[in-house]
Structure formats: C-alpha cells, structure tokens
Amino acid sequence: MRILLVEDDHMLADTMLAMLREDQHTVDWLDDGQQALHALSDEHFDLAILDLTLPRLDGLDVLARSRSAGVLTPVIILTARSDLDEKLQGLDAGADDYLTKPFAMAELKARIRAVTRRGSASPSVGMTVGTLHLNPDSGQLTFGDQVITLPRSELQILHYLMRHPDQVATRRRLEEQLYGWDQGVESNALEVHIHHLRRRLGKSVIRTIRGVGYLLDSQEAQSCGTAPCP
Secondary structure, eight states: OEEEEEOSOHHHHHHHHHHHHHTTOEEEEEOOHHHHHHHHHHSOOSEEEEESSOSSSOHHHHHHHHHHTTOOOOEEEEESOOOHHHHHHHHHHTOSEEEESSOOHHHHHHHHHHHHHHHSSSSSSSEEETTEEEETTTTEEEETTEEEEOOHHHHHHHHHHHHSTTSOEEHHHHHHHHHOSSSOOOTTHHHHHHHHHHHHHOTTTEEEETTTEEEEOHHHHHHOOSSOOO
C-alpha cells in the first residue's frame, strides 16, 4: 500500500517508517498539519496515519477538513491524549481507528490490517477482476489454474490497477505507488515492471494509453482462462 505518515516526533517517525517499509509499503512522511491537508487532498493514499498534535494545523482539523472535502482515505489517528473525549472527537471527525501513545508496533500493524480489511469492497481477503484474483498480503496472483507470487514492485502496480479497472493510471501515479516522493526513480523502471506483468498475464490485459499511462482491461481479464491472454 501507499501510506501517508504524519508525525512530528522525528524519532518515532523514523521507527515507524522502517517498520512500514519492512512490510513492503511505500510510505511518505510529513511533520506538518498544513502540508498533510494538501497531500490528502491532492494525492492518492491507501491509508493515512495521522498524529493529532501537529504544527500549523491540528490533526483533528486536518481530518475534519479533508473529510469535508470528500477525501475518503482511511485514517488511523495517533494521540498522546488519554482523554476519551479527544478520541471520540477524532472518530466523529472521520477517523477509522485510533492508537494512544506509547503503542507497540505490532498493534499498529494489526490496526492497519483491520482498517484496510474494513475498507475493502469484499469481506474476503484480496480482490478480483475477471479471472484475476490478487491477495495483496501474500502477493499471490491466481488466474485460471495458475498461482504466481509477484515481486513487490509488480504487486504494487497490479494492486493499484485492479483497484481501478478500466481507468487510466498515469505514469506519475504508478511511480508514486512504487517510490513515494523521496526515492530515486530509474527512467524506464515502470516500463520494465509492466513488461514483466504482461509476460505473466498477456499483453492485452494491461493496455498502454499512449502519452498518458496504463489501463487494466477488465474484459480482457475476464477472458483469461487457464492460459495467459494473447
């Protein structure tokens, strides 16, 4: 997943970044509430982890304003405030869950899994487009009688495309899913990963929209049977 971490405690943020990236997530980090509001409004994230005590704009305001603007990104709030009213305010403002500091990283991982399961269109683990079934947790892709474990980069690309079938995903959006904001991107890295996915699935499943990006064709995915599409 692509996760936005908003935390102004730099030592805690470093620990969380290492843990989340170890779990193969792409994580962007901000330590400022105003920047966080802009990021949630302008970018796509699968999840946001939001501290409530932030410079320039309080986390509760970030959450309330983003929800008012129609942002549906699942949000877990972090707070050092033990007062029940503060937690209830966060939930009422649109948070999906909360954690009180200090917390164990294992608990944060469990909350992330629970929130993303609740946000899934299907109660079961994974997603399906046509005959393609992807389990993001294990990285396993099943279609027809084939089961493939995808490398991390291919998994993230296909995961995004399957979440948005028949919609064009721009090159920039897919690169952000892979690398976030602050990591170097090789000029042809995305094309290489798309090429590998096409070798697995067939060229017709992932279409190139020239000058724009790529699209997962749900009709072609439906026609995939026990052998790759042409």
